[in-house]
Amino acid sequence: xxxxxxxxxxxxxxxxxxxxxxxxxxxxxxxxxxxxxxxxxxxxxxxxxxxxxxxxxxxxxxxxxxxxxxxxxxxxxxxxxxxxxxxxxxxxxxxxxxxxxxxxxxxxxxxxxxxxxxxxxxxxxxxxxxxxxxxxxxxxxxxxxxxxxxxxxxxxxxxxxxxxxxxxxxxxxxxxxxxxxxxxxxxxxxxxxxxxxxxxxxxxxxxxxxxxxxxxxxxxxxxxxxxxxxxxxxxxxxxxxxxxxxxxxxxxxxxxxxxxxxxxxxxxxxxxxxxxxxxxxxxxxxxxxxxxxxxxxxxxxxxxxxxxxxxxxxxxxxxxxxxxxxxxxxx
Numbered sequence: 001x002x003x004x005x006x007x008x009x010x011x012x013x014x015x016x017x018x019x020x021x022x023x024x025x026x027x028x029x030x031x032x033x034x035x036x037x038x039x040x041x042x043x044x045x046x047x048x049x050x051x052x053x054x055x056x057x058x059x060x061x062x063x064x065x066x067x068x069x070x071x072x073x074x075x076x077x078x079x080x081x082x083x084x085x086x087x088x089x090x091x092x093x094x095x096x097x098x099x100x101x102x103x104x105x106x107x108x109x110x111x112x113x114x115x116x117x118x119x120x121x122x123x124x125x126x127x128x129x130x131x132x133x134x135x136x137x138x139x140x141x142x143x144x145x146x147x148x149x150x151x152x153x154x155x156x157x158x159x160x161x162x163x164x165x166x167x168x169x170x171x172x173x174x175x176x177x178x179x180x181x182x183x184x185x186x187x188x189x190x191x192x193x194x195x196x197x198x199x200x201x202x203x204x205x206x207x208x209x210x211x212x213x214x215x216x217x218x219x220x221x222x223x224x225x226x227x228x229x230x231x232x233x234x235x236x237x238x239x240x241x242x243x244x245x246x247x248x249x250x251x252x253x254x255x256x257x258x259x260x261x262x263x264x265x266x267x268x269x270x271x272x273x274x275x276x277x278x279x280x281x282x283x284x285x286x287x288x289x290x291x292x293x294x295x296x297x298x299x300x301x302x303x304x305x306x307x308x309x310x311x312x313x314x315x316x317x318x319x320x321x322x323x324x325x326x327x328x329x330x331x
Contacts, residue, residue, distance in 0.1 A: 023071050026064065027286030035060055072289045079302035082137050092305070095140045096257045098150065099307065102157045103255050107164060111250050113205055113232040118246035121319025124171050126312070128256075131163040133307040134267055140259075140305060162236035164311070165206065168250055169239060169326060171315055179239075179326040182210065189213045193225050196242060199322065201229070206240030208233040210327045240327045247323035249316045256310040261301035269300055 025034055038056045046052055086092060133156060142149040173179070186192040196204075204211050204226070211231070213222035241248075264271065271281040277292050283299065291299065317324065 023074075023284070023287065026068060026071060026289075027284075028288070029286060031060070031064060068289055071287075072283075072291070072295075075283055075289075076295065076299055079137075079299050082141060082143075083302040085143075086137055086141055089141070091141050092259045095135070095149065095153070095307075096259060098153045099157065099309070100255050100257050102153050103161070103257075103309070103311075106157050107161055107252050110161060110165075110232065110234070111252060113203055113230060114243060114248045114250045116246050117249045117316040117318055119318055120316045122175050122315075122317040124175065124313070124315040124317070126167075126171060127254075128310045129164075129167055129313055131160065131167075131309050131311075132267075133160055133309065134262055135259075135305050135307055137303050137305060159236060162234050164252055164313075165234050165237050168252075168313060168315065169206075169237075169241065171313065172241075172317070172324065172326065175317065176321070177324055177326055178321060179328060181328050181330065183214070183329050189215055189218065189222055193222075196229070200244050201242040201325075202245050203243040204229050204231045204240060205243060206232075206234055206327070207237045210240035210329055238328070238330075242325050242327055244318075244323045247318040247320070251314045252311050253314075254310075254312045258308045259305045260308065262304035262306045264297050264300040267300075267304070267306055269304075271296065 024030060035057060038060060039053050042052055042056050135156070136144070138144045139147065139149065139152050144152075182192060186195065211226060211233070213219050215222075262269070269281075271279050271291075273279055274290070279291050279293060279296050280288050281291055281296055281299075282288050283303070
């Protein structure tokens with residue numbers, strides 16, 4: 001049997017292995033594969049029927065525990081370097097300028113569908129509305145292979161502009177805009193289309209699902225009838241608006257963007273508390289490392305930023321109860 005006395009020198013991993021290189025073996029899945037491979041190798045030197053998997057597992061566990069500490073220290077040091085690079089190269093300013101310009105262009109285009117009111121009876125002005133976006137520092141530093149900063153900003157704005165629509169919808173509710181559950185009010189797709197046409201609605205704006213057919217056997221026929229309306233579908237939102245001509249205009253302006261360090265407790269990070277000052281966190285998918293609370297707070301603050309986006313909304317509305325209706329399909 002291939003056996004030996006095991007005396008583990010904790011300095012060996014640091015001397016022999018590069019932390020970043022070995023990091024790929026620290027995920028739960030790769031640890032399992034590595035253990036299986038080591039057991040297979042060990043069996044080549046063992047007598048038939050001898051099981052030394054417990055010894056292999058002990059060696060691997062001790063080795064990995066030391067390597068996880070080394071790898072964590074490596075990541076923390078790396079995060080500090082990224083933070084310094086972020087400050088020195090003024091990438092924050094570049095990100096803020098890029099996302100402000102992109103928001104202005106894309107939101108104005110989105111709102112072109114609701115730009116005129118012939119007789120304003122209701123006006124809503126709300127200043128410094130806020131939305132938040134969590135952004136990895138590698139993206140801001142334009143140091144993410146295969147993802148350009150410009151491309152990320154474009155995708156980020158596309159995915160998050162729905163929050164502005166939701167805000168607009170909620171403001172309209174405050175002036176008594178009617179909410180109709182389409183699936184309850186109308187017994188068929190044809191009844192829904194007939195109601196839209198007979199009441200003079202011209203614009204459909206919001207979630208595509210609110211304007212999709214219930215009976216997908218007639219999807220093409222339904223889509224052809226929708227071509228009579230001006231449509232603008234918004235990704236990621238709930239509900240939709242049906243609007244008569246010259247009944248609603250919306251302006252969103254004065255975008256102000258700032259970047260602050262992300263907060264591990266407030267900004268949607270997942271971690272597990274093991275004891276008073278011991279937390280398990282996955283800095284990289286599948287690799288669970290142990291941090292103190294101060295280490296975790298600092299690491300997250302260096303590796304993620306929170307973009308705070310403020311903007312003003314002005315909504316002008318004809319004031320007639322049925323000129324704008326919110327359509328929902330919630331059960």
